[in-house]
Each structure stands twice: as structure tokens, then as C-alpha cells.
Amino acid sequence: MRSARLSPLKAAGLVALASLTGAVSATESKGYLSFQFSPETPYYVEDGKVDFGTYNGFRRYHSECHVCHGPAGMGSSYAPALMKSMQVLDFDQFVEVVVRGRKGLNQQVMPSFASNMNVLPHMNDIYAYLKARSDGVVGVARPDKFPKVRKDAQASAN
Amino acid sequence: MPQPKHQLIALCASAALAASTTGFANSELIEMQGDPSSWVMPNGDYASTRFSALDQIDTSNVKDLQVAWTFSTGVLRGHEGGPLVIGDVMYIHTPFPNKVFALDLNNDGKILWKYEPRQDTSVIPVMCCDTVNRGVAYGNGKIFLYQADTTLVALDAKTGEKLWSAVNGDPSKGGTGTSAPMVVKDKVYVGISGGEFGVRGYLTAYDTDSGKQVWRAYSMGPDADTLLDPENTTHLGKPVGKDSGTATWEGDQWKIGGGTTWGWYSYDPDLNLVYYGSGNPSTWNPAQRPGDNRWSMTIFARDADTGVAKWIYQMTPHDEWDYDGVNEMILVDAPFPPKDEPEASSVAAVTTAETGFKMRSLLPGRKDAEEAAAPEPAPAAEPANVRKLLVHMDRNGFAYTLDRVTGELLLAEKYDPAVNWATHVDMETGRPQVVSEYSTDQNGEDVNTTGVCPAALGTKDQQPAAYSPRTGLFYVPTNHVCMDYEPFQVSYTAGQPYVGATLTMYPAPGGDHLGNFIAWDAGKGEIVWSNPEPFSVWSGALATAGDVVFYGTLEGYLKAVDAKSGEELYRFKTPSGIIGNVNTYTHKGKQYVAVLSGLGGWAGIGMAAGLTDPTAGLGAVGAYSSLSDYTQLGGQLTVFTLPES
DSSP: OOOTTOOHHHHHHHHHHHHHHTOHHHHHHSHHHHOOOOSSSOOOEETTEEOHHHHHHHHHIIIIIHHHHOGGGOOOSSSOOHHHHTTTOOHHHHHHHHHHOEEOSTTOEEOOOTTOTTTGGGHHHHHHHHHHHHTTSSOSSOOEEOOOOOHHHHHHHO | OOOHHHHHHHHHHHHHHHOTTOOHHHHHHHHHHTOTTOBOSTTSSTTOOOEEOOOSSOTTTGGGOEEEEEEEOSOOSOOOSOOEEETTEEEEEOSTTTOEEEEEGGGTTEEEEEEOOOOOGGGGGGSBTBSOOOOOEEETTEEEEEOTTSEEEEEETTTOOEEEEEEOOOGGGTOBOOSOOEEETTEEEEOOBOGGGTOOOEEEEEETTTOOEEEEEESSSSHHHHTOOTTTOEETTEEOOTTHHHHTSOTTGGGGOBOOOOSOOEEETTTTEEEEEOOOBSOSOGGGSOSOOTTTTEEEEEETTTOOEEEEEESSTTOSSOOOOOSOOEEEEEESSOOOOOOOOHHHHHHHHHTSSOHHHHOOSHHHHHHHHSSOOOOOOOOTTEEEEEEEEOTTSEEEEEETTTOOEEEEEESSTTOOSEEEEOTTTOOEEEOGGGOHHHHOTTOOEEEESSOTTOSSOSOOOEEETTTTEEEEEEEOEEEEEEEOOOOOOTTSOOOOEEEEEEEOTTOSOSEEEEEEETTTTEEEEEEEESSOOOSOOEEETTSEEEEEOTTSEEEEEETTTOOEEEEEEOSBOOOSOOEEEEETTEEEEEEEEOOOTTHHHHHHHOOOOTTOOTTOOOSSOOGGGTOBOOOEEEEEEOOOO
């Protein structure tokens, strides 16, 4: 693996992905092109650059979520720091909370985002971004991104 | 000693008496606001000066200030607004669940009555930036509470008994209540919050006795909704024309167009006009709403009885940065343009200061300020060029001075040198001259526009400024924060956030601080002095005839500074960060200063986490330590006074 900042989890996931598709060489040479989201490998990061989905997660988070959960998942005076929550939430639990909402202590209320078309279609991306924050591979600042991978490009890479 | 505030009040009162139709409440509140022993409305008076004629606490003795008594509200969220004092009773409010306490000043703040509404907690996440509330209003023997769920409640001021309630909006569609109401004659006015949820803003007048709706004026829409008269409502002197509230919108976007009215309201009894501003157009993605988006970001002057607008002025057409125009409108009578500085004695200096705007250049240093503070001001002859002014420190970083009779734009200058999104405001068209580099619209969707100053929270947000007629200066709590802003497509779902942009905020370039507390000369458009603060100053200021200016800080300090020089004279660290507004009153002849602590609000978002340099690498902690290193949550009232001599 060339990616210097690959987390162990991510590295394991990539290997898993690679062995699954049998496209080891493609993964190594054009990592972001062949990257696909999965709960186990939600993001791709290489030399500080993230896949477009994770970048989109940064954007969607800072549009829909940050007014309560603070910049870069760091929390506010009235909502938890998601970069910490992600250490205990798995993907299914994350989806559950976003879709159904939840009530916490001190009259903290997370609404349901089930009908929000700016959140629901981007849930994987938001999860990827927060997981990357939680794993310490993305900083507070806006992450650099790889270009958006179009379907045909991905197909040729595979 | 003739107090300038009384001059203004006397003027207003005589006008009110002249009008035979003027109701009891009008003259009652006008009389009460002139009595410095009380603090009868959120910003002190109808003119929103936050000035008190009290002078027991002055520049020489404020250093001896002590805590007289304290009171915990039992609520943890952000505490904006401040106490009212009427006679021997103090009224305080809390964020959600919006408790109201009547405290007995004769008995160390013993609770006379408490009101706590039952509200569905589903309103909490619909409030964009914490569950703040900016205070209650008094009038006609009632306390008016505007709840988070938009229920307006009239309580008997003596007993706390609920007299009536009216529902002003729909939280399931994102409409919420955060602002403090205002009472004029037999009406109580309330606005609406929810610009981040596509709510179309409006101001509503209710009858104080029955709770029946009298009129409602939208910020955008057809003339029947906006209460704009195509021929007689003017924008910079010209009639607005037919349906100006839809003409600059594409399709039906105006129906979810924002322009909410969650700030402060002022009133001029002489002109019978109510003044307030409207907020950002929805969404934050400017590409989705081409046009000027009238009348978001607009100052309104409306007839208090009918709601029909006399004049309006749009400060930020087609907003691209979330610079809501809701900040308070401060009404002063002062010379404009200011006359040339007389090179005269200190006595002359103070004389001119009586009517405003002239003190500064005669008092260049702190030493001189002390000398000039000594003589009693002599009654001044009214200079010929005294005008009825409206001064407004906008989120967009420009301070505006207008003629509040006609809406003529007199001055628009930056009140933070960091402001860079526009070079200046064209005085003919009233339009800001936008710098392409910082135009999120010109740069387009999916492009990150960097280094825009100020940030979306503005050079100043809702935290109200104060005006001292003794110095002629405005005392302004400010933010010194810039941002990156990337707009992108969003879809609208009722009751869901409708934002469409990402924000990253950080300190202004070259600075090592996030806020300033400044003195502003609205006649010249100049900063007179500026005190840097480590964090944004999110607390409303108070100016007094003792020439002391008070404000709170996010770390929790109550600070007192010299009105002329800005020199810090006193500080006390309260238990939590202060985003509330300072007031003053007397009880049994003794002057007190009161403020609510309780960190939260917009300030509790970025600041609580600690802002960092956007160029800092992965894992950088940033140059700025987190606010949580200084303070924690918790609502508390702290009351200060001088020790017994």
C-alpha cells in the first residue's frame, strides 16, 4: 500500500475489497478510482486527499449537521461531538439515529432526517466523513479531494 | 443635571400627548422608559439605546463593584437577552423550556411567581442555533413571553396567571420563536425565526388585551402580504412599485424565501413607526434564487397601527454570505453631518457631546478623557442640523446611518477593517460593491470561496450595541471572524434544514483574537477605540451616565470600561459564558447592574469547539484554545452593586 496515512481498519478493508474483486493491481495503482464505500471501509485517503464521497460528506455535514454538532464533528454546547460518538456507533446504529432521531439527556433532541433529501441520499458520505474524523485521518479543515469518479471511469479501472 | 435621554423622552412624550388617540399603554411605557430606576424593555427604551441616566456607579468607583446577589435559572442552554425591572420586581426568562421568574427585589430575589409552559420537545432541533430566547416584554400590566414553539403568552405581571395565548407560527415547518416582543400602545409585536428552514418571515401585531391578530406583514410576497404601498412606500426615496416582494424572485422561490424577523424592534412615538430588519434569503445557495430577493436583508419602517411600510432599505441584495439584516435599529437625534471640530475647552467639548458625535477628537487620550470628565455638562443650544437618525450595525460589516423619517441613506462604513466582501456601499443606489473574489455567487456552486470577511455570523450578530448621548458614541460588541463558503444544490422539505452551503470559520487574518469591543462614531463612520477580545463578544452592551460601559464576554467576564477611552476599569468572572445583555436599575435608591450568564447560542457552536486555522495541517490543535477551557454551561443571574459606604 502506498497510502502513508491509511488506517489499519481501512487498510484491512482495502485488502478485503481487493481480494473480493480480484483487482489488486488496479487498487494499488489507482486507489481512489476503484474505491467503493462500504461500512467497513467508508473512506479512502491518500496523502491527505480523500475520495469524493468523503469530501461530499464534509460538505453535507457542514450544511445540515454542524449548526448543532459543531464544526468538524467537534460538538457544541448543546449537541454531542460526533467525532467521539463515531467511536462507539457502527454504521447500522448511525443510520438508525439519523433516520429515526433520538432523545438524549438535558433535553437534547436529535430529529428524524428520514424525509430530508439533503441528508438521506448522502448518509454514506456523511458517515464516511465522520468516521474519517473519528479515526483521526481527516483534520478540522476542509479536506483535499480526489476527483469525482464517474461510473465509466470506475468500470475501466475495474 | 439634564439627561440627554430625558430630552429625547420629553420630545417623544410631548408628541404622544399631542396625539389624542394615543392609548394608555403608550404614554405609560414612554413615561416608564424615562425613569432610570426601571429597565422596562429589553433594550432599555423604544430607541434601543441601552443607555441609562444612572450615575452612582461611575468611572471612579466602578472598580469597587461587588456581587449583591445571584440566582440560578436551572437551565443549561444559551441565555440571551436580559432582565426587566419594573418597580420592585425583576423579570427573567430562560431558553427552552422558556421559564419566566418574577423576583422580589425587596427580598433578595425571592421568587414571587414562576411560569413554565409545556412545550413539545420536537421544537428543539428545529431551532437553528441553540434554544435561545431574547427576553420578555412588559406592557398594560402584562408580561409577554414568546415561546420557542411560537406561542405568544400574556401573563399577569403581578400573579403570573396566563391571560391569553396566540400561536404565531408552525414549528413543524421550521418556524420558531426566539425574539423578544415589543409593546406599543395596545399592540404587541412578534417576529419569526427559521430562515435556515425556508420560513418566509413576517412581523405580527396582536391586541394586548385579547390576543387577537391585528396585522401581519411578510418580508416578501405580493403587496397584500408585505403591506407595501406601491406608490407611497419608498426605497431610497423612490416608490417601490407593484409587487416588489415577488418581482425580484424566480418562480415561487419567495414562498420559502426566508427574510425572517428574529432580531430587535424599535419604535419612534413621534413618527409612530416601528423599525426592524429582515434576515437572509433562503437558501444559502445564491444560485438557487437569482435576483435581488427583495425584501430579505431589509430595514423596514412600518406604521405601528396598520403595519404599512413608510420606507424600506435593502442592505444586501441577493445575499451570498448569510448576512441577516436583523440587528437592532438605534434611534438617536443628533447633528448630521457632524460639524467641524471646535478647538475649544473641555467644557465646550462636553456641551457638544450632549447632542452627539463630537466628543472623540477632543479627547484623544485617556489622560484628556479624565480631565474632560470633571465638569458638569451645561445645557446646550440645539444645533441647527440635528436630524432624526437610525443607526444600524449590520451583520454584513457595514454600519449604516439613515434618516429615520425618510429612509435616506446618509452613511455606510465598515466597522471592522477586516470586512472585505464589498469595497463600499454606493450612496446613490445603496448597493454594496461586491468584490468578485469573495462572491460565492460569481464563483458558483461547488466552488469553495475562501477568506470572506466577515463570517456568516457577521461583524456583529444579535448582541445589541449601546449609545451614550454623553459621548455621542455607539458601543458595539463585535466578531472578528472570517470564513470559507461553498454553496451547492439543496432540495426543500418542510420542517427540514434548508441551507445549501458549507461553512468553515476562523479568526480574521493576522489577528490572534475572535472579537472586538469598539466605540463607533456614526456621524463620521469611524472606529474611535477598539478593545480586542479573545472570543467573539456576544453580549449586549450597556452605557450609563456614569460614563461607564458594561459588557460580558464568552469566558464569563462582566467588564466595565471607560466610555471615552475604552480603558478597562473592572472585571468579574461569572460562572458561565455571557451571551446575555447587561442592564441597570435602582432599588431603594441604590444602583444595581444585572446580567444573565449561560454559554450557548451561535457562539456555543463554533466557539465552544475552538476555531482553528483552515490552513493548519491534519491533527493541528490550532492557535486558539477551546472556550471549554474557560467556562461551562449554566444559566445564572448575577447582580452587582457598590459596597455600602
